[in-house]
Amino acid sequence: MSQVGIEKIAFYTPQFVVDLTDIAARDGIDEQKFLTGIGQERFAMPPHDEDIVTMAANAAEAILEDADKTQINSVILATESGIDQSKSAAVYVHHLLELPHNCRAFEVKQACYSATAALKMACDEVALNPDKKVLVIASDIAHYALNTPAEATQGAAAVAMLVSATPTIASYQGKPGVYTSDVMDFWRPNQQSTPLVNGRLSTKIYLEACAAAWQDFAAQNAMAFADFDQFCYHLPFSKMANKAHQYLCRLNDVALDENKIHNAMIYNRIIGNCYTASLYLGLCSLLDFGADLDNQDVALMSYGSGCVGEFFHLRITEGYRAHLKTELHRALIANRKKLSLADYEAFWHRPDMTAASDFTNATQTQGHFRFAGVAAHQRMYARQ
Ligand code: CAA
Numbered sequence: 001m002s003q004v005g006i007e008k009i010a011f012y013t014p015q016f017v018v019d020l021t022d023i024a025a026r027d028g029i030d031e032q033k034f035l036t037g038i039g040q041e042r043f044a045m046p047p048h049d050e051d052i053v054t055m056a057a058n059a060a061e062a063i064l065e066d067a068d069k070t071q072i073n074s075v076i077l078a079t080e081s082g083i084d085q086s087k088s089a090a091v092y093v094h095h096l097l098e099l100p101h102n103c104r105a106f107e108v109k110q111a112c113y114s115a116t117a118a119l120k121m122a123c124d125e126v127a128l129n130p131d132k133k134v135l136v137i138a139s140d141i142a143h144y145a146l147n148t149p150a151e152a153t154q155g156a157a158a159v160a161m162l163v164s165a166t167p168t169i170a171s172y173q174g175k176p177g178v179y180t181s182d183v184m185d186f187w188r189p190n191q192q193s194t195p196l197v198n199g200r201l202s203t204k205i206y207l208e209a210c211a212a213a214w215q216d217f218a219a220q221n222a223m224a225f226a227d228f229d230q231f232c233y234h235l236p237f238s239k240m241a242n243k244a245h246q247y248l249c250r251l252n253d254v255a256l257d258e259n260k261i262h263n264a265m266i267y268n269r270i271i272g273n274c275y276t277a278s279l280y281l282g283l284c285s286l287l288d289f290g291a292d293l294d295n296q297d298v299a300l301m302s303y304g305s306g307c308v309g310e311f312f313h314l315r316i317t318e319g320y321r322a323h324l325k326t327e328l329h330r331a332l333i334a335n336r337k338k339l340s341l342a343d344y345e346a347f348w349h350r351p352d353m354t355a356a357s358d359f360t361n362a363t364q365t366q367g368h369f370r371f372a373g374v375a376a377h378q379r380m381y382a383r384q
Contacts, residue, residue, distance in 0.1 A: 004126045005167030005314065006119075007133070008068075010325040011284050012059035013157040013271050014046040015366050017336045018344045020152055026341055027147075034152050039238035039265070043155040043272030045339055045347050046141055047364035052081050053089050053381060054369040055158035056139035057096040061368060062325055063160055064097065064135075071164075073132040074125060075105040078115035078276040080188070080304075081141045082107065083353075083379065093137065096369055096381055111186065112140075112234055113304025115159075115276040116176075116312070122163035123172045130165035137161075140275035142236075145194045146348060153237045155272020159280035168323045169287070169316070170298070176312035177217025179209050186305030193350075202305055203240065209309030210244045210301055211251055217311040225252035228313075229296035231261050232282040234303040236273045238265040241282075244301065263289040270333065276304075287316075288326045294318045335366075 019042050024031035034040050046055070056077055077090035088107035099105075108114040115138035122134035139158035144150035185202035188195040210233075214225070225248060233241035241261050249256045267285040268274075274281055279302050286298065293316040302310045339347065351359050353374075360373035363384070372380040 003167060003171050004123045004163065004165055005171035006161050006169040007164040007167055008063035008162040008323060009159065009169055009280070009284060009287070010059055010062040011157055011159045011267070011277065011281055011329060012055050012062070012367065013044045013274075013332055014050050014055070015336050016045045016047060016339050016347065017042045017270075018045050018339050022341055023152060037239065038152060039242070040152060040269055040272060042270045043152070044157060044336075045154070045344060046156045047347055048350055049361035049363060049370040049372065050365045050367060051083060051371045052079050052139040052141065052158070053083065053092045053096070053379070054365065054367055054371050055156065056089065056093045056137040056160065057369040058367045059139070059158040059160035060093065060097055060135060060137055062328055063162055068133060068162060069097070069099055071131065071133040072099055072135050073103055073129065074122070074134045075099065075103060076118040076122060076134065076136050077107045078109070078118045078136070078138045079107060079140050080109055080111050080114070080275050081139070081143070082109065085190070089139070092379070092381060096383070110308050111304030111306050112236070112275045112278060113302050113308040113310065115280060116302035116310045119161065119163065120176060126163055126165055133162055133164040135160065136163055138276035138280055140277055142273040142275050143194055143348075144197070146345070149199055150197050153273045155274050157271050157274035157277045157281055159277045159284060161280065167317055169320050170314040171317060173297070173313040173315050174221040174223065175217070176310050177213045177215065177220065179212035179216060179309040181209070181307055183305075183307050185307060203243070205305070205307050206240060206303050207244060207247050209303050209307055210248055210311070213301065213309040213311040214248055214251070221313070223297070223313060225249075226254045227297060228299040229260070230264065230286055230290065230293070230298045231301070232264040232279060232286055232298060233261065233301045234279045235265060235268040235282050236278065238269050241265055267329070284329065287320065287324055288329055293320065
């Protein structure tokens with residue numbers, strides 16, 4: 001593959017956040033279970049006038065200039081928080097971003113994994129058409145039932161990546177290692193607003209997928225595990241990356257160096273799981289907090305329950321720092337408002353989309369795009 005990869009990247013996360021020490025106090029449990037045991041401090045909570053479309057549009061708007069828009073030939077939106085069984089969220093986002101009509105737009109799904117398939121498809125498309133660009137957006141709301149073990153692993157964010165033949169952030173290297181196996185560790189049937197999850201099984205299968213995807217990668221590429229400078233893992237909670245990295249280090253008989261995973265986990269600790277966006281929020285974290293990463297080799301391990309895993313290699317481009325949105329990301333985090341437990345529960349109960357009646361959402365988000373409500377079964381979006 002000729003030089004292709006990520007030219008621009010940015011994330012968006014809602015302005016409201018829940019503190020896990022408040023959840024621990026509510027439940028009368030030791031807060032260290034969250035802070036140390038799963039490695040999470042806070043999770044982002046979207047107000048009712050935000051959804052995967054508005055988060056995606058906010059993330060993408062931050063990286064797109066008019067010149068990019070004329071070159072984009074595809075918008076691929078990865079999510080497992082779908083808003084419609086038929087129409088893709090990508091089409092709404094295409095409209096909100098005022099992209100040209102000679103552009104395809106579609107949605108992909110496979111739990112937390114699908115953004116990685118989208119990134120690979122985008123790289124392949126650009127390799128064939130180097131004058132074109134592809135917009136890949138991962139956008140998800142991790143919404144688990146209240147008072148369950150998974151409640152602490154909620155979160156919400158979108159990551160937008162512009163893929164091109166001028167990858168000023170990172171270029172795609174070699175061939176990915178992949179793994180698929182039919183497992184019921186986490187799934188959400190159509191009638192459910194929250195997933196069904198076998199938490200213990202999911203962490204075990206996650207590790208199995210890491211090992212198998214890594215082995216498939218190793219069989220096709222000359223890179224040894226020890227050759228990688230940094231690792232980004234899918235982050236349902238940050239402790240999962242510690243476990244996965246320990247596991248793969250043991251498997252490869254490589255000494256464990258936690259410094260190779262630390263910077264990729266900083267944003268996720270305070271934003272929470274964001275499913276398809278989670279791995280790429282980890283990449284943003286590494287880019288924003290890592291010391292000089294010029295020419296460094298980064299291993300990425302993508303996992304989506306059900307399950308599909310993919311291990312792949314990005315090389316950071318020399319001079320990448322000039323193209324980051326670090327200040328924007330820091331401002332988003334700095335301006336968040338902590339929710340009381342009562343407000344958290346009110347936000348958690350999102351409008352019932354199966355009800356026939358129209359509704360209007362109050363203005364709560366400060367993002368540029370908002371989900372204004374539903375009229376005649378149609379979702380209404382607005383710019384503010
Ligand atoms: N101080 C320090 N640590 C403590 C502690 C304390 N007081 N109390 C408990 N802990 C530790 C436990 O020892 C445990 O650590 P180990 O796993 O290293 O043993 C950790 O805190 C969690 O404790 P429990 O195992 O008792 O937690 P739980 O069963 O209540 O919930 C969970 C954990 C199963 C991950 C749950 O949060 C969950 O179901 N989450 C959703 C599913 C998930 O995220 N799975 C991850 C893999 S699947 C995936 O990656 C896809 C995806 O995004 C969903």
